Amino acid sequence: MNVLYFSLFLMPVTIGATYVSIYKLLPDYLITKRYFLFGLYSIYTLIILIFGAVFSIFFALAFLTDFKFEKMTVLGKSSVFIITSICLVTLVVSAFKLLKLNLKQSKNNAELEAKILEAQLKLKEQELKYLKMQIHPHFLFNTLNTIYGFALKKSEQTPDMILKLSNLLDYLLYQVDKPSVALIDEINHIKDYISLEEIRFNDTLSISFKDSNCAETLSVAPMLFLPFIENSFKHGKIIEGKLSISVTFECTEERIDFTINNSHEKQLSKPHGIGLENIKKRLELLYRNKYNLNIVENDTFFEVHLKLLLPNV
Numbered sequence: 001m002n003v004l005y006f007s008l009f010l011m012p013v014t015i016g017a018t019y020v021s022i023y024k025l026l027p028d029y030l031i032t033k034r035y036f037l038f039g040l041y042s043i044y045t046l047i048i049l050i051f052g053a054v055f056s057i058f059f060a061l062a063f064l065t066d067f068k069f070e071k072m073t074v075l076g077k078s079s080v081f082i083i084t085s086i087c088l089v090t091l092v093v094s095a096f097k098l099l100k101l102n103l104k105q106s107k108n109n110a111e112l113e114a115k116i117l118e119a120q121l122k123l124k125e126q127e128l129k130y131l132k133m134q135i136h137p138h139f140l141f142n143t144l145n146t147i148y149g150f151a152l153k154k155s156e157q158t159p160d161m162i163l164k165l166s167n168l169l170d171y172l173l174y175q176v177d178k179p180s181v182a183l184i185d186e187i188n189h190i191k192d193y194i195s196l197e198e199i200r201f202n203d204t205l206s207i208s209f210k211d212s213n214c215a216e217t218l219s220v221a222p223m224l225f226l227p228f229i230e231n232s233f234k235h236g237k238i239i240e241g242k243l244s245i246s247v248t249f250e251c252t253e254e255r256i257d258f259t260i261n262n263s264h265e266k267q268l269s270k271p272h273g274i275g276l277e278n279i280k281k282r283l284e285l286l287y288r289n290k291y292n293l294n295i296v297e298n299d300t301f302f303e304v305h306l307k308l309l310l311p312n313v
Contacts, residue, residue, distance in 0.1 A: 010060070010086065013052040017090045020045050022097035031101055049090070053083045143168070143193075146200045157199050164192045171222075183218040183256065187211055187249060190229055194247075197233050206242045211249040218251060218310065221286050227279045228260050228304050235302070236262035256308045264302040 025045065029038035143165055150158045171189045191209070198205055229247065236243045243263055250257040283291050283306075290309040296302070 010053065010056050010082065013049060013056050014086050014089055016052070017045060017049045017086065018093045021090055021094040026094060026098055026101060030098070031105065046087070049086065050083055053086055057082060140169075143196060146196060150199070161196055161199055164196050167192050178222060180219040181222045182216060183214050183220050183249075183251070184216050186220060186222065186225060187214060190226055190247070193226060193229060201233075201243060204238055204241060204243055206244045208246040210247070212251065214249050214251040214256075215253075218253075218256065220256065220308070221282065224279070224282065225258055225306075227276065228258075228306075231276055232260055232262035232302070235264075237265045239263045239265070239300075254310060256306075256310070258306040258308070259303065261301055261303040264297065264300060266297060266299045 025038060025041055029035075029041065147158065147161050147165060150161060168189055171185070194207060194209065198207065232245050233243070236245060244261075245263075246259075246261045248257075248259045250259075280293065283293060287308060292307040294305045296305075
């Protein structure tokens with residue numbers, strides 16, 4: 001019974017010290033990294049705890065001896081043990097509280113990182129949509145101009161050109177918004193585009209197209225290579241009666257090597273328009289640290305070499 005009474009006298013000090021530690025010192029100073037104030041107020045709390053413990057021990061002994069002070073046990077090592085025990089209880093409870101606060105903080109940080117990542121992804125999606133909106137009119141404007149010219153001449157090739165353009169429009173409207181398309185589909189639409197340009201240039205075009213080991217399982221972002229092809233036709237130079245263009249795809253399971261080379265006269269060159277700038281931005285957004293783009297320009301040719309590591313590498 002005496003132990004119970006003695007414990008009751010010490011309970012307010014233990015509860016008070018624990019409350020101050022877990023609801024004031026830890027959340028307001030330690031978690032917020034205000035270490036100086038945390039240390040200072042911890043010392044104040046310890047001093048008050050010791051004073052309160054000694055005061056409680058004194059009155060507990062006085063109560064248990066019916067305030068006959070001559071019967072009170074002389075305070076010695078037992079009081080130090082009691083104060084140490086109170087501190088240990090406070091530390092253990094504070095440790096559990098600190099662990100709980102850290103877990104809560106980690107959860108909040110994870111949720112915040114997830115929200116930031118989601119916001120970044122949405123921004124990337126919006127930027128990609130904006131870049132695609134620029135690509136579509138640019139490409140369609142050039143192609144429609146070609147068809148318009150042949151329609152005025154009532155050329156028999158006009159229906160075939162319209163059919164090929166229809167295939168390209170299907171690609172632009174229904175495939176280009178996908179995150180990825182089969183590389184073979186991209187290549188086939190490039191071939192359709194080249195066919196349209198071959199009709200337009202007629203005998204003034206000399207083109208070479210090679211694709212090696214481009215398996216159907218390989219996939220890329222849509223409209224990734226077509227702007228390079230378009231720029232070669234738009235900005236290439238007819239030299240000695242020929243616009244010379246060479247296109248090569250060399251594929252492995254791990255990467256795609258794309259090269260395009262067109263005849264060129266540097267002194268007469270014009271800016272390469274939004275197509276090339278758009279593709280650079282798209283590569284940075286979609287294949288950061290997984291591509292190498294090398295552009296060479298001299299007096300006779302303009303060459304683009306793109307090495308692309310596939311995302312599953």
